[in-house]
Amino acid sequence: MRLMIYTDPCVIKTKPSGYSKVAMSLIQGIRDRHQVAHTPMLRTNKMGLFVYQNLLVYPSGDEEFGEDVIEKNCLHFNADAVLTLKDLYVFGKLATLPLEWIPYVPIDGTPIGAGVVNRLRHAFKVVSMSEFGEKELNKIGIKNTLIHHGVGEEYRRHEDRPMCRRRFHIKPDEFLIGFVGLNTERKNVSRVLEIIRETRDMNPDVDVKGFLWTNVDKEVPLRGEIIELALNEHIHWPNPEMYDHGLPEENMVELYNAFDCTITVGNEGFWLPGAESLACGVPLIVPDYAAAADRVGPGCGYKVKVSEYTRNNPVAIRQPLVDVSDAARKITRIINGDREKYAKRCLKEAEKYRWNKLIEEKWMPFLDSCDEELRPLLKEGKVQKWDQEVS
Numbered sequence: 373m374r375l376m377i378y379t380d381p382c383v384i385k386t387k388p389s390g391y392s393k394v395a396m397s398l399i400q401g402i403r404d405r406h407q408v409a410h411t412p413m414l415r416t417n418k419m420g421l422f423v424y425q426n427l428l429v430y431p432s433g434d435e436e437f438g439e440d441v442i443e444k445n446c447l448h449f450n451a452d453a454v455l456t457l458k459d460l461y462v463f464g465k466l467a468t469l470p471l472e473w474i475p476y477v478p479i480d481g482t483p484i485g486a487g488v489v490n491r492l493r494h495a496f497k498v499v500s501m502s503e504f505g506e507k508e509l510n511k512i513g514i515k516n517t518l519i520h521h522g523v524g525e526e527y528r529r530h531e532d533r534p535m536c537r538r539r540f541h542i543k544p545d546e547f548l549i550g551f552v553g554l555n556t557e558r559k560n561v562s563r564v565l566e567i568i569r570e571t572r573d574m575n576p577d578v579d580v581k582g583f584l585w586t587n588v589d590k591e592v593p594l595r596g597e598i599i600e601l602a603l604n605e606h607i608h609w610p611n612p613e614m615y616d617h618g619l620p621e622e623n624m625v626e627l628y629n630a631f632d633c634t635i636t637v638g639n640e641g642f643w644l645p646g647a648e649s650l651a652c653g654v655p656l657i658v659p660d661y662a663a664a665a666d667r668v669g670p671g672c673g674y675k676v677k678v679s680e681y682t683r684n685n686p687v688a689i690r691q692p693l694v695d696v697s698d699a700a701r702k703i704t705r706i707i708n709g710d711r712e713k714y715a716k717r718c719l720k721e722a723e724k725y726r727w728n729k730l731i732e733e734k735w736m737p738f739l740d741s742c743d744e745e746l747r748p749l750l751k752e753g754k755v756q757k758w759d760q761e762v763s
Contacts (some may be wrong), residue, residue: 373406373407373452373453373739373742373743373746373747374406374407374408374409374449374450374451374452374453375402375406375407375408375409375451375452375453375454375455375739376408376409376410376411376430376442376445376446376449376451376453376454376455377395377398377399377408377409377410377411377455377457378410378411378413378438378442378454378455378456378457378458379391379392379395379410379412379413379456379457379458380392380395380412380413380414380457380458381412381413381414381416381417381432382395382396382399382410382412383396383410383412383424383425383427383429384412384416384417384429387616387617387618388618390521390642390644390645391457391458393644394457394521394522394644395410395457397522397524397727398731398735399427401727401728401730401731401735402731402735402736402739403426403427405736405739406739408427408428409427409428409429409430409445409449409451410427410428410429410430411429411430411431411432411438411441411442411445412429412430412432412438413432413436413437413438413458414432414436414437415432415433415434415435415436415438416432417429417430417431417432418431418432419431428449430445430448430449431445436462437458437462437463439463439464439465439466439469442454442466442469442471443469443470443471446471451471452472452742452743452746452747453471453472453473453474453496453497453742453746454471454472454473454474455474455475455476455499456473456474456475456476457476459478459641459687460475460477460487460488460491460492461485461487461488461687463491466491467490467491467494467495468494472496472746473494473495473496474495474496474497474498474499474742475491475492475495475498475499476499476501476519477492477498477499477500477501477505477509477516477641478501478502478505478640478641478642478663479500479502479504479505479508479509479641479662479663480639480640480641480662480663480689481639481662481689481690481691482508482662482690483508483690484508484509484512489512489514492509492514493514496742497517497738497742498514498515498516498517499516499517499518499519499738500516500517500518500519501518501519501520501521501641501642501663502518502520502641502642502662502663502666503518503663503666504662504663504665504666505518505641505663506518517734517738519730519734519735519738520642520647520724520725520730520734521642521644521647521725522647522725522726522727522729522730522731523644523647523648523651523722523725523726523727524621524727525726525727525728526621526622526625527621527625527628527648527651527652527722528625528651528652529629529652529653529715529719530625530626530629530652533629533630535626536626536627536629536630537630539623539626539627539630540583540608540626540627540630541608542581542583542608542630543579545579546579546580546581547575547578547579547580547581547632547707548581548582548583548608548630548631548632548633549564549567549568549571549580549581549582549583549631549632549633549635549657549703550582550583550585550627550628550630550631550632550633550634550635550649550654551564551582551583551584551585551586551634551635551636552585552586552624552627552628552634552645552648552649553585553586553636553638553645554586554590554591555584555586555587555588555589555590555591555592555594556590556591556592556685557591557592557684557685557686558638558639558685558686558687558689558691559586559636559637559638560637560638560691560693561584561586561592561594562592562594562597563637563693563694563696564582564584564635564637565582565594565597565598565601565603565607566601566696567635567637567657567694567696567699567700567703568580568581568582568601568603568606568607569601569602569603570696570697570699570700571699571700571703571704571707572606573700574700574701574704575704575707578707580606580703580707581606581607581608582603582606582607582608583607583608583609583627583630583631584607584608584609585609585610585615585627586609586615587612587615587616588609589612624648625652628648628649628652628654629652629653629654631649631652631654632654632706632707632711633654633655633656633657633673633703633706634646634649634654634655634656634657635656635657635658635699635703636656636657636658636659636664637658637659637676637692637694637699638659638664638691638692639659639661639662639663639664639689639690639691639692640658640662640663640664641662641663642663643658643663643664643667646658646664646667646668647667647722647725649718650667650669650672650718650719650721650722650725651718651719651722651725652718653714653715653716653718653719654714654715654718655672655673655674655706655714655717655718656668656672656673656674656718657673657674657676657699657702657703657706658673658674658675658676659675659676659678659692659694660675660676660677660678661678661692662692669717669718669720669721670717670721671713671714671717672714672717672718672721673702673706673714673718674702674703674705674706676694676695676698676699676702677694677695677698678692678693678694678695679693679694679695679698680693681693
């Protein structure tokens, strides 16, 4: 099969997004049996057609999400299908182009917007990335295949946790609540700060602190809120240059291993930091809403009840507002719990997100089914695979 992967830049950007990390792992996993090319979004490739580590990379075009070049790129590559890994609201005309389109779609709220539904009805196949997304798509009659995002083998529990903490200037006796993600209205990092404050008040004998792996000066200015909540000396965050440049994967592994729990309070389409955190043996705190809740396996953390909903974000997605006190109580359970038991359960749960497992058990059978439908090989009245010897 000849497959065009169309997503965030996964071979150009020094700091990969979650989507681009997934795209690169997928490309590396499937290209022994399928021919793959990549069209990066966000106007990042203005160098023309080039090859990077045996991957053909196409120009990005002048539109932010590349809809002005994707048809031309697919025709040049002679692609059988184009797989997109992006929120569907960014596309305007992709669904109407003469392409066999496979959206690997994040569903991060309910109900699914009419615009997204209309786009999906034009797709050749639909891949969901979470149980929540699978359920919501089934509700509206969109047939889909569930395939999770994966994590690499480098995400493991570190043998020297004290060293991991020293690396980030974290004291041995701190209970560290970690957040990894963008500082946007949709991520609602302000709510995370309120939860840290409430957890400190609930546990006066414990040195509860937070680590925000984000840019505190971006979309939501957080410094003022940190001061207002009297958390000046209780929040760690990187300088903007370090965050914008990004850390190598091995250092991100050390950061996760320094956490005592990892939190999100926004609506997620999958929540890759949650899967990465599990692989490092760190329990999770999530809203009982959307796809982040799917990452919490038995004994791997807690789902926090949602007190109300808002649409205070640029794309008007239904967004949860978690109950701050309930979140603090759930974190207190982790404070008083057995760290080793949490870690053991998290590591077991993380095995289902390993890339080698997902490629062999999910992606290869799915792509084989696409191949049979797009390019059927008929022999003696039966459809057979192209990757076998044919006499």
